Amino acid sequence: MGREHLPGCCGGGGEQPQAGLSRRTLLRGTALTTGALAVGGVFGLPGIAHAAPSIYNPFAGYAITGSWQDHLNSGSLGGIDFGMGVGTNLPACGAGTIQNIPNNGTGGHTVTIHHADGYRSQYMHLSQFLLANGAAVGAGAIVGRSGGAVGAPGSGSSTGPHLHWHMINPSGVRINPLTYIGQNPGGGLPKTSTEQDGIPGTIFYKRMQNWLRITS
Template sequence: MHGNHEADGVRKDRSPVGLDRRALLRGSAVFGLAAGGVLLSGNPAQALDIYNPFSGYPMTGSWQDHIDRGSLGGIDYAMSVGTRLPAAGAGVVRNIPYNGTGGHTVTITHSDGYRTQYMHLSQFLVADGTSVGKGGTVGLSGGAAGAPGSGNSTGPHVHWHLITPAGTRVNPLDYIGGGGALPKTTTEEDGVPGPVMWMRTQNWLRIESGYTGPIDGVPGPNTYAALQRNMRNWGYTGPIDGVPGPNTWAAVQRLAASYGYTGPIDGVMGPNSWRGFSRFINEDRWD
């Protein structure tokens, strides 16, 4: 049985500065999304430009585990049913319902012919032929035993593998250089926070502040609680409750002031605050 792992940002999460997260994700499946640079409609990245979107989840089945039991190979990550599944790299989506033992399967075909596959989904979220960028949500995880779309899964998880242009299944972790580099966020230029900015923020908080959720660019209570812990270094004295308010954002502005922000420390995040923060979050050490 695969263990459960509650996803960050799947429940009633708040988004800063009035961003509607559902609209954000819905838009990412239809047209290019400038905020954070997630969607590159018609211009998918190369297959080697992939990252591990599940690094915050426990691995419950390694590549070798699969090979040892006669599988063609794959990696399993435990997570609660309904967890959003970000694309490991840019490409074009194809949904395969009831794909044998793999159950509901999403395939993302990259521009050079490599294909990413996720198996045991509970729901598809974008239509066949949709161009999705790195980090764009493509479906919801499943895997509960006996549930529609679970295939032969015995517990909630996602199965991930990569397929070469020749049709050989390979370990995606061998193609991302031990984790892969996250893209830089365009928030540094346009002052509009988006999924890539939040992916980089989550990775920073994973490195520095004990964040253990997914690097999915969808902030929720776990992301915000880790941010509040880190903001102790910047004068935040409020509770670590995962509900950011003016005191949390004032501390973020103090951090941003070290990276070119010259506005007031008033706890109201605007484009200039986000630009300063993103100059920090775009540093190579958070790739």
């Protein structure tokens, strides 16, 4: 089972439209409001309320080869290991900004995603960084490629190909991302306008914003 030992490692019902407003004016207002909320939720602009970051599990299709408790039992501060081949694309579990940490002790090459409200996610034992420090990403964006092969650059103390994932709360304590998701449901990739429920999602509104920009 590929697992690193990380003792002491820092992980680092809606209202009706008012009479006299044109359809275009309504669309413009909706798009601008949606955009402002999205920016506030991701970057935490002052004056705009936002909840804890929306996180999803991009690795649900991979077997867990090391549980949270397995890590604690081995002296680690905690993490989840997912078995996957070297070079597997790693999607961001939520929106944020990127920090790359080469050779992060026993964790090897590490990507940190800084989310809203001081939360962070870390992927460890990477074989390749793909984005620059400070790059802004949305949920599902590819932030790096997995590694973990014994002795390979960036593998740290890994004993086999896998990805290690943990989160860090605003107090600097490692937390189980799967537990966090269970307690904060609603995360996932942005919806498109082709959702079965027929409700337009964020991609739809981004396209509408672009259309408004062009027509203006």
